[in-house]
Amino acid sequence: MVLRSVNLFTTLLLLGIYSRVSQSLHFELQSGRTKCVSEDIKSNSMSVGKYSVVNPNEAHPSPPSHKISIRVSSSYGNTYHHAEDVESGQFAFTAVEAGDYMACFTAIDHKPEVTLSVDLDWKAGIHSKSWPSVAKKSQVEVMEFDVKQLIEIVNSIHEEMFYLRDREEEMQDLNRATNSKMAWLSFLSLFVCLGVAGMQFLHLKSFLEKKKVI
Numbered sequence: 001m002v003l004r005s006v007n008l009f010t011t012l013l014l015l016g017i018y019s020r021v022s023q024s025l026h027f028e029l030q031s032g033r034t035k036c037v038s039e040d041i042k043s044n045s046m047s048v049g050k051y052s053v054v055n056p057n058e059a060h061p062s063p064p065s066h067k068i069s070i071r072v073s074s075s076y077g078n079t080y081h082h083a084e085d086v087e088s089g090q091f092a093f094t095a096v097e098a099g100d101y102m103a104c105f106t107a108i109d110h111k112p113e114v115t116l117s118v119d120l121d122w123k124a125g126i127h128s129k130s131w132p133s134v135a136k137k138s139q140v141e142v143m144e145f146d147v148k149q150l151i152e153i154v155n156s157i158h159e160e161m162f163y164l165r166d167r168e169e170e171m172q173d174l175n176r177a178t179n180s181k182m183a184w185l186s187f188l189s190l191f192v193c194l195g196v197a198g199m200q201f202l203h204l205k206s207f208l209e210k211k212k213v214i
Contacts, residue, residue, distance in 0.1 A: 025120045031065065032109040036102050039122060042163050043098040047124040049081075051105070052088035054117035062087055065110040068118065075099040095124075098163065 029035055041047055051070060055062045072081035072091055076099070081091035085108060095101065107116050 024122070027118055027120070029068070029105055029107045029116045029118055031107050031111075031113045031116075034104055034106040036104040037120060037122070038100045038102050039124060041095045041098065041101050041124050042159060043095055045095045045124050046092070047095060047101070047122070048090070048092040049103065049120065049122040050088075050090040051103075051118060051120045054119060056117075065108065065114050066116055067108050068116065069106045069108070070103065072101065072103045074101050 025037060027035060039047075049072070051068075053062065053066045053068055055066070067085045067087055069084045070081065070086070070089065071079060072093075073079045074095070074097060076097055078096070080093040080101075083089050103120065103122065105118055105120075107114075
């Protein structure tokens with residue numbers, strides 16, 4: 001039973017890693033509009049991407065309206081790729097800081113408005129490495145290639161677990177800081193309420209004394 005639980009945990013973790021480190025998208029973009037795609041990438045992870053605007057008529061060159069601008073940046077505002085008025089391109093970088101990375105696509109303004117189809121293939125981590133080009137035809141080299149690939153997967157799982165632990169600690173620190181601030185706010189609210197009640201009591205007492213009620 002324990003072994004089955006461990007196997008299930010490993011399978012789910014692998015699926016989570018593979019779903020995070022590889023992203024292939026096809027989306028539509030209207031003239032003058034912007035769409036952004038985000039990817040959570042660990043620090044020191046390699047990331048590569050390829051993008052292209054689908055030609056509506058492959059027998060002819062793409063019309064001038066089928067061009068886009070792209071900017072890939074981190075949540076800290078650092079730009080890793082930028083291109084203007086292009087039909088296709090690619091980018092590659094090593095993430096300096098961990099967090100969400102945004103790839104924002106903007107279609108050039110065109111009248112009448114047209115709809116562009118954009119293909120994006122964005123890979124990070126072990127998927128960004130061209131392992132098939134390294135593997136050879138001999139059986140020994142193929143086995144060596146498989147072992148290297150497994151080592152990369154294990155290292156990626158190991159790094160992922162540390163990354164999740166760090167994120168959990170950050171969330172716990174944030175929760176503790178929020179609870180502390182809420183406690184101080186509660187005490188302050190109670191103090192203000194008591195102060196207002198005391199002032200109302202004194203005002204009412206003074207008013208009744210002036211009216212000689214008491």
